[in-house]
Amino acid sequence: MPPLRHHKVALAPDLSELDERAARAWTEPMAVRPLGGGCYAVESESDREYTVDVLDGRCTCPDYRYRGVRCKHRRRVAIEITRGRVPPPGKRVADCAHCGHESFVPETADPPLCEDCRVEPGDVVVDRETADTLVVERVRSARADEYVIEATGRTVAAHPTNHDYPADDVVVDAVYLGDSLRADDPRVYAFPYSRLSRTEDAAVV
Ligand SMILES: [Zn+2]
Numbered sequence: 121m122p123p124l125r126h127h128k129v130a131l132a133p134d135l136s137e138l139d140e141r142a143a144r145a146w147t148e149p150m151a152v153r154p155l156g157g158g159c160y161a162v163e164s165e166s167d168r169e170y171t172v173d174v175l176d177g178r179c180t181c182p183d184y185r186y187r188g189v190r191c192k193h194r195r196r197v198a199i200e201i202t203r204g205r206v207p208p209p210g211k212r213v214a215d216c217a218h219c220g221h222e223s224f225v226p227e228t229a230d231p232p233l234c235e236d237c238r239v240e241p242g243d244v245v246v247d248r249e250t251a252d253t254l255v256v257e258r259v260r261s262a263r264a265d266e267y268v269i270e271a272t273g274r275t276v277a278a279h280p281t282n283h284d285y286p287a288d289d290v291v292v293d294a295v296y297l298g299d300s301l302r303a304d305d306p307r308v309y310a311f312p313y314s315r316l317s318r319t320e321d322a323a324v325v
């Protein structure tokens with residue numbers, strides 16, 4: 121989601137100040153659908169569909185292709201991105217793999233995690249069971265009751281110390297901070313997401 125802005129703003133421009141194409145970008149009924157890779161399909165009022173490439177500044181409509189103007193479709197996509205109605209280039213709409221909240225996440229994020237739940241490789245986290253400090257290696261899209269720990273032949277959820285954590289948690293691979301400082305190739309352990317708290321959360325507890 122775009123950051124909340126607390127200062128006073130007008131949401132619509134003064135249409136009388138805009139040229140015709142700019143005004144139509146605001147007022148015409150159009151449907152904008154993200155296609156990924158910075159491209160958006162724009163269904164116009166006349167039911168024609170054009171593709172806008174935001175990164176290249178192109179559109180497939182005649183106005184852009186033959187007249188080279190900044191068409192209403194390009195403007196409309198910019199408006200919808202700015203207002204948070206469609207994700208900006210590089211992001212997509214996804215349900216968070218942990219809390220289910222729908223938000224814009226990096227296009228390549230797998231599993232998708234919302235801003236509140238996001239953990240990334242290199243993040244320092246604390247094991248709620250032992251208070252050990254660990255460093256995140258990766259977040260897996262597999263659930264704790266699906267992912268089998270090779271050393272034990274059991275799933276992460278089936279591990280005795282993980283019984284108190286949701287079986288449908290995503291799995292987080294992490295190494296103990298001490299190991300990561302001492303060894304070049306520290307052993308990686310798999311945890312249910314909820315067992316690890318981010319250090320800023322841990323400081324509150
Ligand atoms: Zn166009």
Ligand SMILES: [Zn+2]
Nearest residue numbers: 216219234237
């Ligand atoms: Zn979330």
